[in-house]
Amino acid sequence: MTEPLLQTRAICKSFGALQASKDVTLDLRPGEIHALIGPNGAGKSTLIAQISGALSPDSGQVIFDGRDVTALSTTARARAGLGRTFQISALPMEFTVLQNVVLGALGQRGRAFRFFGNVMRDKALLARAEDALEQVGLAEFRSFVTAELSHGQRRQLEVAVALTLSPKAFLMDEP
Template identity: 65%
Template sequence: MTDPVLETRDVCKSFGALRASRNISLDLNAGEIHAIIGPNGAGKTTLIGQICGTLKPDSGSVRLLGQDVTGLATRDRAQRGLGRTFQISSLAMEDTVLQNAVLGALGATANPWRFWKDVLKDTDLRTKAEEALHRVGLQDHALSRTAELSHGQRRQLEVAVALTKEPKAFVMDEPMAGMGSEGSKRLTEFLDELREQAPILLVEHDMDAVFALADRISVLVYGEVIATGTVDEIRSDAAVREAYLGEDA
């Protein structure tokens, strides 16, 4: 059996008396989508922060491609292959779609502070950015202002920005947030294909999308994983139904 692409081992995090993460161990394997679900306040955001580097665990470790990255900054984890999309968009709305993608490509280089005008003339960076935009279906919007995109297209652009860094794993924080049913359906189809390029750790409240996409689901309640399993296993787990899904799941 191959080693996980991404994993946490006994991760713990407290804020005063609040234990936001309690010995959380989970992993993400090549080619899969592993969803993390749970009620508001379950500790999902805290866990994602520790995985991506914005929070440091009190104990435990985070490993990427078999290497311990617990002490690395967010940017260093990104350069090692951890791609992230956010619940709230982090795009530069007044810049063009292409500029956002080029900026993402620049962030994957060893010299991310180059003068912006020079960057736009860099053939290699532009090519990488244009390839990423084509991959997500935004090539025809390359010169559009990002603010002019639909909500779903902005989500696609966030993925394109992450793709320019050639990620080995994605961490996606509620990519379906704010989308209607048609937008969610299109993004679900896109993510289903994207897993072949890099596996996805997916935090999501849209249970239709989770059940359609996930190979495995981990349920987080009060900072603790109470169950991990396939869609069918999670659907039928009595503790999960009581804690989160409800009797209508």
């Protein structure tokens, strides 16, 4: 059996008296798909935030690709190959679809704040962005302003942005 790509070991998180996650242990192996199912307020988004690094667990461990990443930032985990989409979209609505995906590709290079240079002429970035748009079925919308997309298309766009990081594992909060 293959080794898990992502593991949580006894993850716990409380907010005062409210225990959002208690001793959550899971293994995700390459090629597997897992779903967290539960009612509103069950702690699904809190667990995803702990795995992605947006929220520190009170106790427990997150192991990704054989490495303890519990203390690493969200950015460091993303660079290690942990992709993520969010429950609430945070895309710049005034950017085009292609610009949003190029911004994601820049993040993979660790240079997201160079966006205002001539990055739209960078052939490697454009190729990575175009490939991601093809994968999610939005290539024909590349020149649309993001605000013009439907909610579902924006969710697809978020996936395209995350794909530019070439993730080894992918967390999706309310896909």
